[in-house]
Amino acid sequence: xxxxxxxxxxxxxxxxxxxxxxxxxxxxxxxxxxxxxxxxxxxxxxxxxxxxxxxxxxxxxxxxxxxxxxxxxxxxxxxxxxxxxxxxxxxxxxxxxxxxxxxxxxxxxxxxxxxxxxxxxxxxxxxxxxxxxxxxxxxxxxxxxxxxxxxxxxxxxxxxxxxxxxxxxxxxxxxxxxxxxxxxxxxxxxxxxxxxxxxxxxxxxxxxxxxxxxxxxxxxxxxxxxxxxxxxxxxxxxxxxxxxxxx
Ligand code: ADP
Ligand code: MG
Numbered sequence: 599x600x601x602x603x604x605x606x607x608x609x610x611x612x613x614x615x616x617x618x619x620x621x622x623x624x625x626x627x628x629x630x631x632x633x634x635x636x637x638x639x640x641x642x643x644x645x646x647x648x649x650x651x652x653x654x655x656x657x658x659x660x661x662x663x664x665x666x667x668x669x670x671x672x673x674x675x676x677x678x679x680x681x682x683x684x685x686x687x688x689x690x691x692x693x694x695x696x697x698x699x700x701x702x703x704x705x706x707x708x709x710x711x712x713x714x715x716x717x718x719x720x721x722x723x724x725x726x727x728x729x730x731x732x733x734x735x736x737x738x739x740x741x742x743x744x745x746x747x748x749x750x751x752x753x754x755x756x757x758x759x760x761x762x763x764x765x766x767x768x769x770x771x772x773x774x775x776x777x778x779x780x781x782x783x784x785x786x787x788x789x790x791x792x793x794x795x796x797x798x799x800x801x802x803x804x805x806x807x808x809x810x811x812x813x814x815x816x817x818x819x820x821x822x823x824x825x826x827x828x829x830x831x832x833x834x835x836x837x838x839x840x841x842x843x844x845x
Contacts, residue, residue, distance in 0.1 A: 611648055615836035619655040622646060628654050634683045637724050638675075647672035652838045653814075654680050662835035663814045664828040671840060673782070673816045674720050677706075681778050682725050685753055692731065693775050698749035700765075701775035702733075706756045707799070708782040709790050711736035717782065718756045730754065735761045745770055759787065759795035766802065773805040777812065781831070784817040784824055793827070800831055808833045 611621075622628040624645055625638050646654065649667040656663050657680035667673055681704055693701040706721075708714050718734040725732065733752035735744045737760050748755065748771060755762075755771065765771040779800070781787065787796060799805065813832050817824050820839065828835065 609648060609841040611652065612839040613652060613836065615661075616834060618652075618836050619659045619661075621651040622655055623651070629658065630654075630679065630683050631686055633686065633728065634679060634724065637726055638679065640726075641723055643675070647676070648840045649673055649838065650676045650679070652840075653677065656836050656838070657681065657812065657814065658683065660812060662812055662832040664820075664832060664835055664837045665814070665816045666818070666820045666838070667816075667840035669818050674717055675724070677780050677782075677814050677816065678717070678721050678724050681754075681780075682721070682728075682730065684777070685730060686725075686728060689729075690775070690777075692751040692753060694749065694751045695772060695774075697769060699769050700733075700748045700751055700755070700771050701773075702752050702755035702771065703775050704754040704778040704780070705762070705773065705776055705799070706754065706780040706782060707759055707762060707787070707796060708756065709758065709786045709792060711738060711758060713783065714756045714758055721754055721756065725754075732756070735765060737761045737764075741765075759792040759799070763795055763798060766799070773799070773802055776806045779811060779813045779831075781813075781815045784815050784827065785819045785821065788823060788827070796827075796831075 649665055650672050653663060653665050653676035695701060706717055708717055714734050714736045721732045731752045732754040733748045735757040737758055815828055
């Protein structure tokens with residue numbers, strides 16, 4: 599895509615937490631399925647960015663993650679690639695509960711409509727040609743069309759916090775089958791007042807237990823309140839910081 603990621607190579611990376619797996623040096627040596635690798639190469643990615651080098655093996659090893667890296671450093675693929683790889687590796691049947699209540703296996707929450715659409719498009723790109731179903735839900739538009747899509751069942755649901763709860767409160771989405779929860783741009787969600795909605799999701803009666811799911815948080819900055827939330831939402835997590843991420 600014409601972006602020169604070499605500028606990130608000299609930025610210090612800090613990893614803390616118990617037994618971090620080794621960072622990968624290339625996509626080819628990341629143990630990704632050929633299928634996923636082909637879709638990566640098709641999208642023109644030649645080598646992983648620093649956050650991807652660390653996040654991909656951490657997530658593939660089943661660990662929770664707090665990832666901090668500046669905007670534009672490739673955080674989206676850092677979580678989508680290992681998630682899609684895991685879903686395809688260990689395929690589980692799509693469950694749709696009574697009255698078309700979808701039970702997504704992956705819930706990705708992001709603060710804005712634009713971000714959810716971007717993540718949705720990247721997820722479709724990396725899972726292109728697979729059986730994975732992906733849905734997106736954001737506010738400012740009728741619930742109906744998005745709802746029809748979700749009710750057909752989806753492995754991955756990308757949503758803004760408010761619209762997610764519109765569906766959850768109507769029993770159109772539940773969290774019983776969740777394998778991954780991703781909070782993208784956690785610092786912006788905090789600034790925009792979305793944390794009560796995020797907490798409502800994490801504490802929802804249908805939400806899979808913290809030790810039975812993987813939870814991943816991403817942020818461009820790491821102020822104290824985000825550190826506090828990471829401590830609450832994540833289980834025995836690894837912390838990866840690329841570059842300066844002060845409070
Ligand atoms: P962030 O979420 O950290 O702000 P994005 O995930 O939106 O960053 O990525 C920024 C841009 O870089 C996107 O256009 C994305 O497609 C591209 N990109 C991500 N990873 C790579 C890579 N390994 N090689 C080339 N381009 C990449
Ligand atoms: Mg991002």
